[in-house]
Amino acid sequence: xxxxxxxxxxxxxxxxxxxxxxxxxxxxxxxxxxxxxxxxxxxxxxxxxxxxxxxxxxxxxxxxxxxxxxxxxxxxxxxxxxxxxxxxxxxxxxxxxxxxxxxxxxxxxxxxxxxxxxxxxxxxxxxxxxxxxxxxxxxxxxxxxxxxxxxxxxxxxxxxxxxxxxxxxxxxxxxxxxxxxxxxxxxxxxxxxxxxxxxxxxxxxxxxxxxxxxxxxxxxxxxxxxxxxxxxxxxxxxxxxx
Amino acid sequence: xxxxxxxxxxxxxxxxxxxxxxxxxxxxxxxxxxxxxxxxxxxxxxxxxxxxxxxxxxxxxxxxxxxxxxxxxxxxxxxxxxxxxxxxxxxxxxxxxxxxxxxxxxxxxxxxxxxxxxxxxxxxxxxxxxxxxxxxxxxxx
Numbered sequence: 001x002x003x004x005x006x007x008x009x010x011x012x013x014x015x016x017x018x019x020x021x022x023x024x025x026x027x028x029x030x031x032x033x034x035x036x037x038x039x040x041x042x043x044x045x046x047x048x049x050x051x052x053x054x055x056x057x058x059x060x061x062x063x064x065x066x067x068x069x070x071x072x073x074x075x076x077x078x079x080x081x082x083x084x085x086x087x088x089x090x091x092x093x094x095x096x097x098x099x100x101x102x103x104x105x106x107x108x109x110x111x112x113x114x115x116x117x118x119x120x121x122x123x124x125x126x127x128x129x130x131x132x133x134x135x136x137x138x139x140x141x142x143x144x145x146x147x148x149x150x151x152x153x154x155x156x157x158x159x160x161x162x163x164x165x166x167x168x169x170x171x172x173x174x175x176x177x178x179x180x181x182x183x184x185x186x187x188x189x190x191x192x193x194x195x196x197x198x199x200x201x202x203x204x205x206x207x208x209x210x211x212x213x214x215x216x217x218x219x220x221x222x223x224x225x226x227x228x229x230x231x232x233x234x235x236x237x238x239x240x241x242x
Numbered sequence: 243x244x245x246x247x248x249x250x251x252x253x254x255x256x257x258x259x260x261x262x263x264x265x266x267x268x269x270x271x272x273x274x275x276x277x278x279x280x281x282x283x284x285x286x287x288x289x290x291x292x293x294x295x296x297x298x299x300x301x302x303x304x305x306x307x308x309x310x311x312x313x314x315x316x317x318x319x320x321x322x323x324x325x326x327x328x329x330x331x332x333x334x335x336x337x338x339x340x341x342x343x344x345x346x347x348x349x350x351x352x353x354x355x356x357x358x359x360x361x362x363x364x365x366x367x368x369x370x371x372x373x374x375x376x377x378x379x380x381x382x383x
Contacts, residue, residue, distance in 0.1 A: 009380070047284065048287070048291075050289070050292050067285070069289055071247060073376075075377070077373060077375065084372065084373065090243065090250075091373070092247070092251070092373065092374045093373060093374065093375040094254060094377065095376070095377055095383075097383070098254040098255070098256070098378050100252055101250055101251065102252045102259065105250065
């Protein structure tokens, strides 16, 4: 294993995984509305399709289509505990780069707002490869599986963040948990929910430039069948080449 | 974690995946819990062709659960009276005993605490409060 790989893992532990673990319940309370492209992808699946949601977070996409079976996975135990409520699906704690699924078994996979948290180009490509490997190969009797991958875009000049072409692509993005405005009772002070001041957490993101996601998919041995831009994000649907 | 999940799980260590011994993972020292849920016949019918039957039988045996039939049921087996129905005859889709048994073992029987062990490398994955954890220590990544 290369030094860059080891350092990448340690960096993400500090600037991604531990942050989500701490903000899990607040983060989850803000994540409930499915994005249209993802919703369409999941609703168009044939009944009985089996798939993976790699980086499922609070499991908001597990609720979209109850006629398929999804194994959701996430690095954050606290988020997986929230995801668990969605029947009939399953949720497990796992790493995108070491997924515990047999290769070539799923009809579909989704990776929504996940691989932009990996901190080197090699690790991002490896993450895409790990997702593609889950899919049934094109030679499968029922046809090959499809993966929908979604990442944050650099080009989002009309968003609250205002980034655009030419801006630094590796950024730290704040997550703020609002403190209480009034003075707490003495008895409440030990409880973090009752903190007076705002608490800010920084998460690492790699903002994807136009065409970059497609390039990662091709480098990972996949083929892009459809791709586009939706509200500050790039997305692509990919299949395995072999 | 419902037992159906084990049908889609193997060892997280890459080198193990090519070895047939890595599937299925073997539950060990487990505390099972029955979590009742409504039976969903269309779901069972749809998931049926995806089941690795021989492996599920092994898991059920290892857990000391009632023995699963030697061969996997067909979709018709899951519907009460479907097999006896004449061709073209409409049958109300009522789940058969086979369907109820399958629902019980795959969806209602859950691992609450314990370990899942790889048959190839013997690595143990913990299950705590119903959540299996597949994160690997640094030296195994």
